[in-house]
Amino acid sequence: MYHPLLISPVGIKPHMDLFYQIFSVRMRGMNANKTRILPVIIIISFILLLSGMHRPVLASPPGPAEKSKVLKIVIDPGHGGKAPGAVGPNGEKEKDITLAVSKEIARRLSEKGFEVFLTRDTDVYLPLEERTAFANRNKADLFVSVHVNANEKDSLQGVETYFLNLTTDAASMKVAKRENAMTSASLGSLQLIIKDLMLNAKINESSRFASSIQNSIVSSLEKSGHERKDHGVRQAPFYVLLGAQMPSVLVEIGFITNAVECRLLHEEAYQNSIIDGIVRGISTYAAHSTFAYNSRESE
Numbered sequence: 492m493y494h495p496l497l498i499s500p501v502g503i504k505p506h507m508d509l510f511y512q513i514f515s516v517r518m519r520g521m522n523a524n525k526t527r528i529l530p531v532i533i534i535i536s537f538i539l540l541l542s543g544m545h546r547p548v549l550a551s552p553p554g555p556a557e558k559s560k561v562l563k564i565v566i567d568p569g570h571g572g573k574a575p576g577a578v579g580p581n582g583e584k585e586k587d588i589t590l591a592v593s594k595e596i597a598r599r600l601s602e603k604g605f606e607v608f609l610t611r612d613t614d615v616y617l618p619l620e621e622r623t624a625f626a627n628r629n630k631a632d633l634f635v636s637v638h639v640n641a642n643e644k645d646s647l648q649g650v651e652t653y654f655l656n657l658t659t660d661a662a663s664m665k666v667a668k669r670e671n672a673m674t675s676a677s678l679g680s681l682q683l684i685i686k687d688l689m690l691n692a693k694i695n696e697s698s699r700f701a702s703s704i705q706n707s708i709v710s711s712l713e714k715s716g717h718e719r720k721d722h723g724v725r726q727a728p729f730y731v732l733l734g735a736q737m738p739s740v741l742v743e744i745g746f747i748t749n750a751v752e753c754r755l756l757h758e759e760a761y762q763n764s765i766i767d768g769i770v771r772g773i774s775t776y777a778a779h780s781t782f783a784y785n786s787r788e789s790e
Contacts, residue, residue, distance in 0.1 A: 561777035562606055563630060563632050564632065565608045565625065565634045566607060566610070567611075568586070568589040570586035571616055572614060577748065583747060583753055583757070586614065588757070590613075591762070592765060592766060594609065622636065627735070632780075633737055634735050637742055640745060640748075641748045643748075647749060649746070650709065650765075651742075652702075652723075653726060653727050654694065654739070654740050655732040705723060711771065715760065717755065742769065
């Protein structure tokens with residue numbers, strides 16, 4: 492049906508690093524700085540430390556009850572409405588490409604027997620924080636946010652897939668800053684960050700999921716004669732992935748600022764190669780994943 496290593500915080504410094512990094516890429520125009528949020532972070536970190544939440548949690552091998560089939564998938568077309576996203580050389584908009592690609596991904600996954608939900612199926616604006624909330628409400632097993640990249644260097648081209656985590660990579664941070672620009676986050680979002688940390692963030696599963704999709708896209712493009720630069724799997728603090736209760740990734744399917752790639756992204760044959768790769772990557776991961784919602788209901 493188609494619808495419109497586990498990780499735990501260790502000590503105080505990882506908490507502070509994550510808080511700073513997420514807020515630095517999404518609290519634009521709010522004059523937020525480390526001085527304002529430092530006391531809050533220290534207090535919360537000590538609470539977690541004293542309550543024992545700082546101890547590492549080791550992942551146990553999946554038992555028979557955990558071997559549950561992936562059934563529900565949420566596909567998130569990036570941007571929309573008043574948020575056009577990145578813009579191409581001739582005014583092409585990221586939001587239009589992501590919607591077209593996402594709808595076709597959803598259709599093909601539905602044909603494979605998955606129950607698929609789109610966060611949007613028209614050109615409407617949807618706040619970043621509502622996208623993973625939508626996936627959580629629908630008890631999704633997987634979440635994929637589809638985007639188109641941009642860079643001031645118009646020679647850059649290729650594909651890359653992200654999962655939520657800390658990063659020191661300048662290029663990844665730049666992508667996160669651009670994609671996080673429309674969030675309405677405030678200091679109150681610290682609660683969401685804390686909850687996300689306590690839920691272990693599904694980092695290992697999301698990393699595996701991202702690898703499956705990235706490798707599949709690259710393979711699909713090569714087979715169709717559309718070989719592009721493989722930027723690999725990366726990690727960055729994307730707000731749209733924060734709070735997801737399932738493995739979640741953000742896919743950058745090409746650079747709209749590269750004239751050649753922008754043209755390709757509007758061609759049906761090229762889009763099909765990207766879509767085939769994403770669908771196969773999702774299907775491959777789902778076939779080998781033991782992390783499904785119905786195995787989490789008792790958690």
